[in-house]
Amino acid sequence: MVTHNGEILWPNPNPPKLDAGKAQKTEKKVVKEAPTDLFPVAMKNALTMAASLTSIVGLGVLCPDPSFMTMFSTFSLAVIAGY
Numbered sequence: 001m002v003t004h005n006g007e008i009l010w011p012n013p014n015p016p017k018l019d020a021g022k023a024q025k026t027e028k029k030v031v032k033e034a035p036t037d038l039f040p041v042a043m044k045n046a047l048t049m050a051a052s053l054t055s056i057v058g059l060g061v062l063c064p065d066p067s068f069m070t071m072f073s074t075f076s077l078a079v080i081a082g083y
Contacts, residue, residue, distance in 0.1 A: 003009065063069045 059072065060069055063072075
């Protein structure tokens with residue numbers, strides 16, 4: 001609905017120029033993106049996880065008391081659940 005000075009005007013007295021868009025043709029440039037190499041990212045993640053798991057196993061082997069490992073496990077799960 002179009003109104004002007006309180007009067008209802010239908011149809012729109014000034015319709016948009018439909019052929020104005022044809023005069024402004026723009027050519028779209030097709031840019032091909034090079035495929036990204038995911039190997040370095042995957043290798044970094046794998047090495048980080050391997051180092052983390054190795055340190056946890058090493059901590060379990062070297063822990064002086066089994067209760068320490070129990071408390072460490074509880075703390076680790078609390079950190080993960082809290083995150």
